[in-house]
Amino acid sequence: MSAKKFSEDHRVVYYETDVTGALKIGQLVDLLMLVSGDQSDQVGVTDEKVSAQGLGWVVTQHMMEITRLPRANEVITLSTQADSYNRFFCYRDFWAHDQDGNELVKMHSVFVMMDRTKRKIVRLPEEFVTPYECEYTRKIERLATPRPVEEISAQKDYHVRFMDIDGNHHVNNVHYFDWMLDALPGEFLLNHRLVSLNISYRQEVYYGDQVLSEVEIDQENLLTKHMITTGSEQNCIAECQWVKRSE
Amino acid sequence: MSAKKFSEDHRVVYYETDVTGALKIGQLVDLLMLVSGDQSDQVGVTDEKVSAQGLGWVVTQHMMEITRLPRANEVITLSTQADSYNRFFCYRDFWAHDQDGNELVKMHSVFVMMDRTKRKIVRLPEEFVTPYECEYTRKIERLATPRPVEEISAQKDYHVRFMDIDGNHHVNNVHYFDWMLDALPGEFLLNHRLVSLNISYRQEVYYGDQVLSEVEIDQENLLTKHMITTGSEQNCIAECQWVKRSE
Incomplete structure (x- = not known):
């Protein structure tokens, strides 16, 4: 079927x-x-x-x-x-x-x-x-979990805005991606192109929360690992593979 | 014609x-x-x-x-x-x-x-x-200018994100409105409905800028006056008229 x-x-x-x-x-x-x-x-x-x-x-x-x-x-x-x-x-x-x-x-x-x-x-x-x-199916897929951030290369903090919340009282996807990617230096974003992404959502983020977006940049392998936290709560982790834009 | x-x-x-x-x-x-x-x-x-x-x-x-x-x-x-x-x-x-x-x-x-x-x-x-x-027409329209913020009721600051900038290197409209309205208390936004808006753009905002969004709330007349600044630069002013949501 x-x-x-x-x-x-x-x-x-x-x-x-x-x-x-x-x-x-x-x-x-x-x-x-x-x-x-x-x-x-x-x-x-x-x-x-x-x-x-x-x-x-x-x-x-x-x-x-x-x-x-x-x-x-x-x-x-x-x-x-x-x-x-x-x-x-x-x-x-x-x-x-x-x-x-x-x-x-x-x-x-x-x-x-x-x-x-x-x-x-x-x-x-x-x-x-x-x-x-x-x-x-009885099978549960064994999907790769994004590897954790070990050494923080850059970080930025954000607060969850009124307009970030949709009619279901959820923070829209777009904002998680904005927080994650915006923590990368502008130069990196301008000179590299995202080719794969693995994102795992753990805990919801709410209006008024203070969000911390941390990233580890592996410049050699053009791999970035991301973590979104609110206080002691881990909300989301992700792993991104990039290539140079000229390629 | x-x-x-x-x-x-x-x-x-x-x-x-x-x-x-x-x-x-x-x-x-x-x-x-x-x-x-x-x-x-x-x-x-x-x-x-x-x-x-x-x-x-x-x-x-x-x-x-x-x-x-x-x-x-x-x-x-x-x-x-x-x-x-x-x-x-x-x-x-x-x-x-x-x-x-x-x-x-x-x-x-x-x-x-x-x-x-x-x-x-x-x-x-x-x-x-x-x-x-x-x-x-030879005439220049005399449109009302939004009245200036005189007493600050609330304020929040933002940084301009990589994803806020479009292909023309401009900060998209949506972000000015988000900054302006998000400075209002959540309760105010939930309980009131915007009925008119007058926004005047003065100076562009750029990637990486620190933006300050200040608002004066006239609770009696349900009028809010907004100002977006970056350092000594005034980027945008606006005036909003609201009504109670039940009306």
């Missing part, structure tokens, strides 16, 4: 791009999550139905491979397909393609369902997974 | 909305600016042509009246029309309507053209204004 695939086109616009003219990573993840939400609406697993049971989908990990980031005014096709699920985890794939059919980005993500009151992961209700027609 | 009007539809999506579920003001301004850019492309006044002469459009003021802000998944129609121009200023109107044709937002904006190297305002070149078929 092959799961349903769902696609939507999107025109990248100037305010979604960074100083290099390329689509921002956080914005790209937002766009992909939107496609996933639109598929859920289409198959009848609406946010309203999920909320009515006191539940909500939560992303625990994204693993992304980037061939090329699209530029302003480029039309891209965003696709998603539920890959498989077990008792607690739902695995989902995402793609972005250009208009010539070239793959720009591939992302593999892990979703769980959270009891909103108890803040605990629940067993996936059948009615919320079968509509995607994806395969049940 | 009536100027050409240009419209585009947009579906508001969850990550464009704030915690109240309404479209964020900064995002709305971004969307309106995009419509204006798309009209410019359509009439042949492309960014490339303007840039080729070492010039660029710059907004100096927005005056906005808000009847209702649209919510996630609502489709809105965004329109723009160049109103008139004189030697230095181009006046442009913007609207957002819902699908029943109700006016949600009206905005009147002032554009100038800047010499990118000299950072000076230039006389508007005929070839960049006539394609919009709007009226030439």
Whole structure:
């Protein structure tokens, strides 16, 4: 049985791009999550139905491979397909393609369902997974965990703003990526291109929190390791692989 | 002679909305600016042509009246029309309507053209204004200037992030609005609804700048006055009129 695939086109616009003219990573993840939400609406697993049971989908990990980031005014096709699920985890794939059919980005993500009151992961209700027609498996995927930051090369702190919080009272994806990447020196961001990313979400961040973004830069291997913390809480860790922009 | 009007539809999506579920003001301004850019492309006044002469459009003021802000998944129609121009200023109107044709937002904006190297305002070149078929006038509009902040009720500071800068090396609109509004207490933002806004841009903000956002709250009249500064530089002032959310 092959799961349903769902696609939507999107025109990248100037305010979604960074100083290099390329689509921002956080914005790209937002766009992909939107496609996933639109598929859920289409198959009848609406946010309203999920909320009515006191539940909500939560992303625990994204693993992304980037061939090329699209530029302003480029039309891209965003696709998603539920890959498989077990008792607690739902695995989902995402793609972005250009208009010539070239793959720009591939992302593999892990979703769980959270009891909103108890803040605990629940067993996936059948009615919320079968509509995607994806395969049940007993296997739990052993995905690489981002390696921890050992030596801090740079850090910046942020406070969570009113406008960072969406209608679900969540800090939007885009802000985690902004905090992580902004801690890198501007020169590094201008001269390198992100080619892969592994991000693991641990604890939510809330409005008014003071966020610390720490990064370890391995200049030789062009690898950066990131950690977002609020006080003693570790909220998110990530690992990024870069290449020189000329390459 | 009536100027050409240009419209585009947009579906508001969850990550464009704030915690109240309404479209964020900064995002709305971004969307309106995009419509204006798309009209410019359509009439042949492309960014490339303007840039080729070492010039660029710059907004100096927005005056906005808000009847209702649209919510996630609502489709809105965004329109723009160049109103008139004189030697230095181009006046442009913007609207957002819902699908029943109700006016949600009206905005009147002032554009100038800047010499990118000299950072000076230039006389508007005929070839960049006539394609919009709007009226030439000798009159310079006397628009109300936002009243200055006199007594600071609250303030927050920010640094300009790498991701705040777009492909034109400008800090995007959305960030000015975020800085201004985020300086207000969360309680105020939750319990009041913005009904009008007058923002005047003075000096650009650059990557790495430390930004101070100060606000004076007139609780009796539900009026807030805002000021964005970087060191001794005043970058932006604004005045906002609010009503209680229950009204």
